[in-house]
Amino acid sequence: MSTQANSKAHPTLISVDPFKSAFGQKGLHNRWHPDIPAFATVKPGEVFKIECVDWTGAQIGNNDDSDDIKNVDLSQIHHLSGPIAVEGAEPGDCLVPFDKMPWGYTGIFELENGGGLFAKEFNSRACKAIWDFEGIYATSRHIPGVRFAGVTHPGLIGTAPSAELLATWNQREGQLIAECGECVPAVAFPPWEKGVHIGTKDSLAQDVYQKIAKEGARTVPGREHGGNCDIKNLSRGSRCYFPVFIKGANLSMGDLHFSQGDGELSFCGAIEMAGVLTLKTSIIKGGVEKFALKQPIFLPSPVDPLYSAKLIFEGIGVDIHGDGKQYNMDATVAYKQAALNTIAYLMKIGYTREQAYLLLSAAPVESHVGAVVDSPNACVTLALPLGIFEHDILPKEEGLQKKDFGQCAIRSDGVL
Amino acid sequence: MSTQANSKAHPTLISVDPFKSAFGQKGLHNRWHPDIPAFATVKPGEVFKIECVDWTGAQIGNNDDSDDIKNVDLSQIHHLSGPIAVEGAEPGDCLVPFDKMPWGYTGIFELENGGGLFAKEFNSRACKAIWDFEGIYATSRHIPGVRFAGVTHPGLIGTAPSAELLATWNQREGQLIAECGECVPAVAFPPWEKGVHIGTKDSLAQDVYQKIAKEGARTVPGREHGGNCDIKNLSRGSRCYFPVFIKGANLSMGDLHFSQGDGELSFCGAIEMAGVLTLKTSIIKGGVEKFALKQPIFLPSPVDPLYSAKLIFEGIGVDIHGDGKQYNMDATVAYKQAALNTIAYLMKIGYTREQAYLLLSAAPVESHVGAVVDSPNACVTLALPLGIFEHDILPKEEGLQKKDFGQCAIRSDGVL
């Protein structure tokens, strides 16, 4: 007689309702702090599932204007699922962990509210593209003419910081903010009691909650624990090695992307969605020392879209699209030039600047650091996969055929 | 009776002797200037071959000490083959162009003489690794334990600048030098009459030569015309679209690499060699306007090594390996952290810091810009292809096995 060894499916440790506000839901939080208690505990080797809301906890992909993007409350992001404690994990260890709502969206934030890589250059006004998912593909009514296979991944996953590491983060980022003064867009995001959400708040002592709210690191940047690194290749099937900073490791994750381009340039640049992650963890005792681990390392998924034919744009560390200023070995400037060169090319084909900007953010474009030694110019490339376009976009003797692709979703006042 | 339609092989327009000094050889030059006369002229569609010396014009891969690296005369680099004029090319047009000495080398330059990405961090002393070519593979007596397929490419290829563009280059780079003062290593390289080599000097009026020597742009950085972009994917079989700035286009090329990692971090980082290029050109009239071309764009080679299994290292824009300083969305700093994380890992396996530094420069490692929007931290990844190692380097429960890989070639005074 058979045993029903397989009849238990993998347990879902955190369940969310992506159609409701994140704030009423347990198992979610939106700050990094060692004192946020684990919501669930797993044994190494156990397979489990975690559900995540869309990073804003809103349903931005579900309507066709972009006022929701315009008015997004940045104090609330990113809504993470967790923390998940792993039995036996201790500081200095290494933690080794690793599916989907049928739509998502990509947005450009307002210059004054979130920004993006070209917030200043484009004097950004809120707009968005909604993407429909058909099996493994995404298409958009707002960016017609393209269709691509998704490389789903959590934009944000990380272990909890120790108190010391948290203090280091707040100190160094605070100093940058202080040096910058009233920068628009903001250079960094300090702790902020507004918008804090700790799903397990009810079980916390009041002073602990206050401490977390006051000190908790915002989730915007990636840091030593991983965090919001937005690495598109950390997709389904990856194996990641995270440094452990506190007992139990306390892994949290969220900001699921259906697809993203290298650079995620429009900030809300990936195709943002809610979804479910399936993971399994193990612990390597003393892994931080064994592997010289200052930041996570990972083995990427063996599964990847095979868009081998590409058109590649170069960029160097000179503001060629702006004031012509020469920078000193600056890969960020070089990346921006490569992206601006690509946007200019896509506009020749008929896309609006906003469509091109959103497309580069969402599609599986690849950006390589070519060289960062040929003083003074860093060289960065951006590769546009030809297979995502429904028509031939290659350079032709007779020039490029310009089509009418309409426009992406814009704010209700019609201003772009 | 057969006709000998194919009996003419493709003509070699520039022949060099890689075993002799570049200075006595015609068809070579080492500055960018519109007045450098074309050495040969081709018709669009004609297939031709161009031989190139090693970028230094020296034979550095041919002996086991590294004094040649230590004393390299930077005023002389890069020795380019050309210019090749294309009949009918005029400013605003777009030029569309694109085999091997059985050894090469990778070097670390002295802090005071050329530098490299980690010149300061490592207080660099000259050292090098010599690579032996066996068919498509490179191996090195100085970095045992690895073997990889080469992705041969010219590190440097570009059209001649117009007088206006040349002036812009000299102005903006001069300003950077002026702002920096006495930086070590140098931030940029101004025109320098020392070391100038124009192979066709004998046919030039004295004042024209003097002008070129005085104004001619150094070949170190990549610029709007392409130049020293060191893009490893611009390899055999690529099709590149160059902007044309002067009548005839005057294409020059050199700095052949057998292999290079994304970033080419040790400056003399690729596997440098002499070799032969086979090219064919065509002209797209008005291509600059048609394709919004501020810099070259290209279709990469369909042929690429398939090292699909990788170990990926993250880096963020904080000097984690140094003083912990927080930078503002700095992809160069993030690239450096990813590289330093990788070097630290390779040292756990037994490579010296210099070996690791050289290996990352020469092997087909890939560096992606992960995200440049999550303020304040840019995130850059560096992927180590597992297939190039003769043994398993993956993270293991029991830690990494440390081997003795010796040391790379060092300077005759033995100082590292």
Next chain:
Amino acid sequence: MSTQANSKAHPTLISVDPFKSAFGQKGLHNRWHPDIPAFATVKPGEVFKIECVDWTGAQIGNNDDSDDIKNVDLSQIHHLSGPIAVEGAEPGDCLVPFDKMPWGYTGIFELENGGGLFAKEFNSRACKAIWDFEGIYATSRHIPGVRFAGVTHPGLIGTAPSAELLATWNQREGQLIAECGECVPAVAFPPWEKGVHIGTKDSLAQDVYQKIAKEGARTVPGREHGGNCDIKNLSRGSRCYFPVFIKGANLSMGDLHFSQGDGELSFCGAIEMAGVLTLKTSIIKGGVEKFALKQPIFLPSPVDPLYSAKLIFEGIGVDIHGDGKQYNMDATVAYKQAALNTIAYLMKIGYTREQAYLLLSAAPVESHVGAVVDSPNACVTLALPLGIFEHDILPKEEGLQKKDFGQCAIRSDGVL
């Protein structure tokens, strides 16, 4: 105010309970016949989901002995979901269509009951391996030491045959059976009233049902309409062009595989599972003539596992593992030799013959037709992806390390 344009998820047209017998469930059938009425009708362009039971309709992956494999009733297979009619499809048109239970299994059938490629050579006794799915990966307690990413696909998908085409099938296959006599295993499977299942039987006139039961083509082989072609690359994201033989096209599908090797050699060779397919269709009028379509053609998924490092085994059309007989340009014999060479190699590593046989059937191995012109020997290769093994299996100077991998699930009488 937002409109809820996206709030309707894609409709599931056929729902099944994979834990119950297929026979009581509507929307399923297990014969090919033009008179099987469409279960549902879709419009071109509509996105819909189809649920499928495991091809046997049993729960073979759910217990650890293999008596279920031994006693499988071949008159009942394959349970297909459908038919789905497409509005407007007419004969001569071309139909263009294209997720998951957490376990599956791979089986070897008894020589007398289904067989398999090596049924005679191995005198096959029923045995099986159960595979557990963890995210995108499959592992098996019965074949330890391997782990691979799945390439999910329907082994069986096709349009309904016309009465003429059905008659042709039955005639030509009947003739083969007649010529063979009492072959074991059977060379082909004639219509059989036993085991027939037409989910919509209740709505059929008695004589129509009798006709279908009597004439309906068994689902075992692939034919002109597609059918059981077991092509692993027809995976998620493919676009397939099917010839249309009857009005409405009547598309049916089933036999979902989590993964399969080229050749699916053990017959029940893929990782068999139940699951859900998401599809969308369109019609190209007159497509059969336009594309010279005698059989389906397809664009494969852009997503595929990147197991680039492989060990490749050759096979030629001589029965080297058997009686040494020379065949005349026989690619099937060559395929078998390549597979037997691979199995012999895997046995040197420690796998049993049955484990190796099942592994080649289930893992993403690739088999290429090398050459079919070098008389008298066809040459076929079989490539074993190295990345699916947890340890290094490459040929070594010192030979191969033999491990103990246990044994796969065997029949309750213990005979293998």
Next chain:
Amino acid sequence: MSTQANSKAHPTLISVDPFKSAFGQKGLHNRWHPDIPAFATVKPGEVFKIECVDWTGAQIGNNDDSDDIKNVDLSQIHHLSGPIAVEGAEPGDCLVPFDKMPWGYTGIFELENGGGLFAKEFNSRACKAIWDFEGIYATSRHIPGVRFAGVTHPGLIGTAPSAELLATWNQREGQLIAECGECVPAVAFPPWEKGVHIGTKDSLAQDVYQKIAKEGARTVPGREHGGNCDIKNLSRGSRCYFPVFIKGANLSMGDLHFSQGDGELSFCGAIEMAGVLTLKTSIIKGGVEKFALKQPIFLPSPVDPLYSAKLIFEGIGVDIHGDGKQYNMDATVAYKQAALNTIAYLMKIGYTREQAYLLLSAAPVESHVGAVVDSPNACVTLALPLGIFEHDILPKEEGLQKKDFGQCAIRSDGVL
């Protein structure tokens, strides 16, 4: 002063003049026989070069009619370079070995003189396509509209057979010939004293030469030692493990291909050329036993063209294009149907049947064995890489655009 450690390039052990008859040249032979003496001996680990003539030893790629194909003397093929003995190699060991004239050709042989896969179906008359090499690409004046990167490889490489193995070959192939009677085209090629070429004949005793001429195995098929397997993936950078049958191993090679499709269907189907191979060998004592080696195994090159987008054609084991006969699990018939389906499609685009036949033979098409278990139909696929075509060949709603691609080179009497 530098030491010239690298100044010795790898030695060329066999030099040939591809513009002269192979018969006057030493280091060449065209039969397999253990008594053919080694032409050169190498030490394990030594890197060396071997030059090869085109397999016919003629210059077929050098004129535009196809009488040379029509009249090719099959008693003379293939001209191999070798044998190369390896010091220390003994029977039972395993031998581990592994660049270019600027044109090549692909030919269809006459039905009565060599044939090809479709010799009967097409009642083949001699014709050919000449290919021009531009860097890594091949183009043909006879098959316009395509351009692809070459995957250069020796179609033929193998160790010398022992006397016993040779006798086995001659016996089994002789029996096949005997059973077939007067087949056209021939099913196999028995030893033939006509056309024998042993480059070292002058140094052989007369009776030894006579023995070789009388018994020596023809080079047409691949066999247990490797030989003419025509595996396109055995390209530059491969590592192959050959069984050793006689002391010294006596490795020979030739039949260089610039490119070839899986199947090489027109017999003279690859792009045939002369060229140079660079190799290095080592010996694994007792490797045959260690690796269960009945035939060579190999690690393919890490370098391969990335033509990821493909259009795939199915074929089953029924002669759908002919008399509709049902075969019993016949992968050769299935391969042929897939190829005929592809040819029919290419003819819709405007290629002649001969152009399509030659193109499938020469271009990097891939053929996979889909399934060989679904009785009675084997299923084989053939994948056409879209990236080799200069225009879009995908199925379109409006049908395929038919162009005029002229015709390939035909025989001087104009009969096709």
